[in-house]
Amino acid sequence: MTTVVDLDAIPFAFPGEPPATGWRLGLIGDPVDHSLSPALQGAGLRELGLHGTYERWQTAAGAIPDRVTSIRLPGFLGANVTVPHKEAVIAHLDGITPLAARVGAVNTIVRRDERLIGDNSDVAGFTGALAQHTGPLDGRTAVVLGAGGASRAVLVGLERLGAERILVANRTVARADELIRDLECRSATSIPLTQAALVDVLPRTTVLVNATAIGWHAGELPLDAELLDTLPADAHVTDLTYRDTDLLLAARGRGLATSDGLEMLVLQGSEALRRWSGQEPPVDAMRAAAIAARG
Ligand code: NAP
Numbered sequence: 001m002t003t004v005v006d007l008d009a010i011p012f013a014f015p016g017e018p019p020a021t022g023w024r025l026g027l028i029g030d031p032v033d034h035s036l037s038p039a040l041q042g043a044g045l046r047e048l049g050l051h052g053t054y055e056r057w058q059t060a061a062g063a064i065p066d067r068v069t070s071i072r073l074p075g076f077l078g079a080n081v082t083v084p085h086k087e088a089v090i091a092h093l094d095g096i097t098p099l100a101a102r103v104g105a106v107n108t109i110v111r112r113d114e115r116l117i118g119d120n121s122d123v124a125g126f127t128g129a130l131a132q133h134t135g136p137l138d139g140r141t142a143v144v145l146g147a148g149g150a151s152r153a154v155l156v157g158l159e160r161l162g163a164e165r166i167l168v169a170n171r172t173v174a175r176a177d178e179l180i181r182d183l184e185c186r187s188a189t190s191i192p193l194t195q196a197a198l199v200d201v202l203p204r205t206t207v208l209v210n211a212t213a214i215g216w217h218a219g220e221l222p223l224d225a226e227l228l229d230t231l232p233a234d235a236h237v238t239d240l241t242y243r244d245t246d247l248l249l250a251a252r253g254r255g256l257a258t259s260d261g262l263e264m265l266v267l268q269g270s271e272a273l274r275r276w277s278g279q280e281p282p283v284d285a286m287r288a289a290a291i292a293a294r295g
Helices: 038-047 059-069 088-092 099-103 122-134 149-160 175-185 195-206 227-228 245-253 262-277 283-294
Strands: 023-029 052-058 076-081 108-112 115-118 140-143 165-170 186-194 208-212 236-239 257-259
Touching: 023 038, 023 059, 038 262, 052 088, 059 088, 059 245, 076 186, 076 262, 088 115, 099 115, 099 122, 108 262, 115 175, 122 149, 122 165, 122 208, 122 236, 122 262, 140 149, 140 195, 149 175, 149 208, 165 175, 165 195, 175 186, 186 195, 195 227, 227 245, 236 245, 245 257, 262 283
Parallel strands: 023 052, 023 076, 140 165, 140 208, 165 186, 208 236, 236 257
Antiparallel strands: 076 108, 108 115
16 A cells, blocks of 8 residues: 655755756656657756756566666656556555545656655646636536546546536446546546437537547547537537647537647646746746647
């Protein structure tokens, strides 16, 4: 059982003196080669005047213990964790925040008092990005397509924004059931990712979130585009994929408001940098670097 630690209650302090070569940070995952995080974190470090580097740490599952141990060496400030290691990394940390425990996933590792503490900034990234468009969701219904790792932060985020009803539509319904049970999310219900199920709920939906892996390639749609016609005119469609997906293009073509996943990525990254540096993160510079790196 991993210890739950209130990171906010521990005063910020750098782990020792900065090495001559600069502080080290990095992304633990597999794969990590296309990640935008080195660009956005590099810009953040520069803007804060912090001498350091943010590296891609390609890590196979069997190498997680050694990778985590390396962050304990002098000069390391912490790390981000991405797919598929956000859950597996927890067993190798000294503690996790209550939020990371609730979500069941760590995307940020922070050093405090010689301990490595796991946190989750995906929830803040998702809620911050969505709220820019929708504001609070009190009394509203949201539909989440997908029930994988990212959907965990999405569900907790929608709950925090006040959504009254969350429908989790997944190809594998049992996985959606497990997710809702794990998170003890009382406002959520599972439905199959089918036309028949969605046509029933979309007319009452204010926010539609694509958290499936569908959307990175042209021609991919997580649902039949015609179903978008059943959404209310003021619905917002958001996609965790950080590009203009066919879903977003189809929604915009129908006059619906849309947003992609870049802002979530930027805000989860800026919250991580706040933890590592103890300073207000330079969000605008980080966003500009992420947009430039996306190309
Ligand atoms: P994951 O754990 O692998 O889950 C993938 C989800 O997609 C599952 O619900 C899966 O359904 C569904 N899916 C896969 N292929 C499908 C198909 N052919 N038809 C219907 N459903 C399908 O992935 P994840 O980590 O949750 O990531 C999901 C997406 O979010 C990815 O595109 C990722 O890049 C993005 N993401 C973005 C951010 C950000 O900061 N913007 C952060 C995290 C993730 P089954 O359960 O039925 O297999």
